[in-house]
Amino acid sequence: MALEDLRATVTRCSRCSYCKWIPFAHVKSWRFAKGCPSIEYNKFQSYSASGRLCASLSLLEERSSYFDEGLVDIVFKCMLDGCCDVACKINRYDFEPVEVMRQMRFKMIDNGCYPPQDMPLIDHLKKEDNMMMAAKADRANWAEGLGVKDLTEEKAEVVFHVGCRFSFDEELWRVPRTVVDLLNKAGVDFGILGKDENCCGGRVCDMGYRGEFIKYAENNIDAWKNAGVKTVVTGCSDCYHAFKRLYPEEMEFNFEVVHITEYIERLINEGKLKFTKEVPMTITYHDPCHLGRRGEAHVPWKGEQKKVRGHVLVWEPRRPRYNGAQGVYETPRNVLKSIPGVKLVEMERNREYAWCCGAGAGVRERYPDFSEWTAGERIEEAKASGAEAIVSACPHCERNFMDAVAEKNESLKVFDILDLVREAI
Amino acid sequence: MNILVCMKQVPDPQASSSGTTVDSEAKKVIMPQGTPPVLNPYDENALEAALKIKDAQGAKVTVISAGKNMAKTVLRKSIAVGADDLILLEDAAFENMNSYETAHVLVAAIKEIGEYDLILCGRQAADTDAGQVGSGIASILNLPCVTAACKLDISDGKAMVQRVVSDGFEDVEAPLPAVITASSEIGEMRYPGVKEIMAAQKVRITSRKASDLGVDVSQLKKPNLVSLDSPPGRTTDCQMVEAETPEEAGADLAVKVRESQIL
Structure with a gap:
């Protein structure tokens, strides 16, 4: 949907500021009542969803230009975590603040107006097919010695898409290695694309580079087709969002997409995975934005906007509504609850109104201070919950929390769900 | 030694081909949404050739670019890699110029600069592949022109150029000032670090409009683009x-x- 098609959202925002907070009914304390890291950090209206709608209206009406100074900072200093979208839709049923922000980014990129610090990252991505500034040839180093089937040479129904962060962040290699171990134990016929695996393109799309995203989506789909793949399993929430929501939005997509937590829950329910050891620990679960509120599956829809009673805008047929309710929230919690000894406590902001980790949509790379501050806020919230560890289901969240904990010299532990699963087997 | 490098901002030639479409009515190529413009890769080769001369014997490298609504972030990459000055010829009249118009506009700026020993261009632009601007500039300024250079040495007021030809290479000597167009074999442009990229954003650049240059593009005789169509499907x-x-x-x-x- 182009920015021009979102004029109704842009013009009809009543500036209620709901987008800045978590839904009021869920506020438990003033300290953790905010929902939007961007407005909280930058403390200026333009950095809220409402302010960005205002900026996009100005662009649509040509009162300002994509080349205006300051606009790059306003448009790109945001993780597109979508908390604003969830809160907004409580008041305004069919508003699409995140979609407006995505479209603004696409337009800015089309005009060559983007944060200059993107340049090395995007140029590197084009050459090495990853977002980690690493060499493509090293992509499968994490799997050394595991004897995983190489889907560039063999066929399998399940592909384990590892993702850029897990492939190159050595401290996190234990997670994909555990996935391999689990899938082997469960007798799943699976493989990896190894050093020929490409970036999913999801993050780069959120950053505004949709053109790059399209290339990677096409390449990945081709590679999976050639390998006879039917199911894509991933442990990364960014990749999950890309496959579940973005790919089917853009092109024909006939693969089942499963996050590793969903796969583990399936194995537990089928009795293929049993926990035998206690993991005595009080933990809290951080919902990754791209697995939770932004991880809702794409629903095909074609229709048009109409006016009824002269002024009420409606979509015909009724448009699918993405308000975060259908994200993956209970599955990771079910896995954690099934581990003996684990005591799960909730942070004040959880599920579709969780606070972002700070890494999304290129903020970690573009604005490291803002990213670290956002992670630090979540660490404070996790500590306030009484947990001794924060557990997530996304390598990007985990890396950001690990860095923030180290920077603040905190004792809070950071785990992936797979870490606890491994301990319990 | 003063080296002028003419650079063009082009749609990314590495963009997804399936997402790229042709609007025959508007005679325009439509890039996939969210695709940033880039520096023309052959122009990057030309800039690298200039920077090698600067490294070897010292030179002032000035980059000139013409167009409308130019992406300054992209063009400032030239400063980040080592160009000393960036001159943007920016005007609504400079939108969608063909090679002939572009050469005239660039020449107006080159004449205004006045002092130059070498003018470098890319052998062709990645969007039009016309390859006319370099020889156009040489023709208007009545300078010697060597195209498709893969090696370039400057000594004793002369340019020793090796050219790429269909069945090998050709060595040419040209007196300076001269116009030389660079081929990719001359070398990939060096890569700037984030520090250099960020520093380049703060460098003052020069902007010139059509009226500053005294150019009236509408008065130039030019070939017209008659039609633009998608290639036949395969x-x-x-x-x-x-x-x-x-x-x-x-x-x-x-x-x-x-x-x-x-x-």
């Missing part, structure tokens, strides 16, 4: 040759290729 028929051994498969494949008159 259909692919993939037949797998099944055989017991690779040798048999190879033999069967050869027969099939001959039967279908591909070879």
Whole structure:
């Protein structure tokens, strides 16, 4: 949907500021009542969803230009975590603040107006097919010695898409290695694309580079087709969002997409995975934005906007509504609850109104201070919950929390769900 | 030594081909949404050639670019890699210029600069592939022009150029000032670090409009683009040759290729 098609959202925002907070009914304390890291950090209206709608209206009406100074900072200093979208839709049923922000980014990129610090990252991505500034040839180093089937040479129904962060962040290699171990134990016929695996393109799309995203989506789909793949399993929430929501939005997509937590829950329910050891620990679960509120599956829809009673805008047929309710929230919690000894406590902001980790949509790379501050806020919230560890289901969240904990010299532990699963087997 | 490098901002030639469409009515190529413009890769080669001369014997490298609504972040990359000055010729009249108009506009800026020993361009632009601007500038300024350079040495007021030709290479000597267009073999542009990229954003650049240069593009005689169409669609028929051994498969494949008159 182009920015021009979102004029109704842009013009009809009543500036209620709901987008800045978590839904009021869920506020438990003033300290953790905010929902939007961007407005909280930058403390200026333009950095809220409402302010960005205002900026996009100005662009649509040509009162300002994509080349205006300051606009790059306003448009790109945001993780597109979508908390604003969830809160907004409580008041305004069919508003699409995140979609407006995505479209603004696409337009800015089309005009060559983007944060200059993107340049090395995007140029590197084009050459090495990853977002980690690493060499493509090293992509499968994490799997050394595991004897995983190489889907560039063999066929399998399940592909384990590892993702850029897990492939190159050595401290996190234990997670994909555990996935391999689990899938082997469960007798799943699976493989990896190894050093020929490409970036999913999801993050780069959120950053505004949709053109790059399209290339990677096409390449990945081709590679999976050639390998006879039917199911894509991933442990990364960014990749999950890309496959579940973005790919089917853009092109024909006939693969089942499963996050590793969903796969583990399936194995537990089928009795293929049993926990035998206690993991005595009080933990809290951080919902990754791209697995939770932004991880809702794409629903095909074609229709048009109409006016009824002269002024009420409606979509015909009724448009699918993405308000975060259908994200993956209970599955990771079910896995954690099934581990003996684990005591799960909730942070004040959880599920579709969780606070972002700070890494999304290129903020970690573009604005490291803002990213670290956002992670630090979540660490404070996790500590306030009484947990001794924060557990997530996304390598990007985990890396950001690990860095923030180290920077603040905190004792809070950071785990992936797979870490606890491994301990319990 | 003063080196002028003419650079063009182009749609990314590495963009997804399936997402790129042609609007025949507007005679425009539509890039996939969310695709940033880039520096023309051959122009990057030209800039690298200039920077090598600067490294070896010292030179002032000035980059000139013409257009409308130019992406300054992209063009400032030239400063990040080592250019000393960036002159943007920016005007609504400079939108969608053809090679002839572009050469005239660039020449107006070059004349205003006045002092130059060498003018470098890319051999062609990645969007139009016309390859006319370099020789156009040389023609208007009445300077010697060497195209498709893959090696460049400057000494004793002369340019020793090796050119790429269809069956090998050609060595040419040209007196300075001269216009030389660079081919990719001359070297990929060096890569700037984030520090250099960020520092380049703060460097003051010069902007000139059509009126500053005294150029009236509408008065220039020019060839018109008559039509722009998508390439004809291709259909692919993939037949797998099944055989017991690779040798048999190879033999069967050869027969099939001959039967279908591909070879």
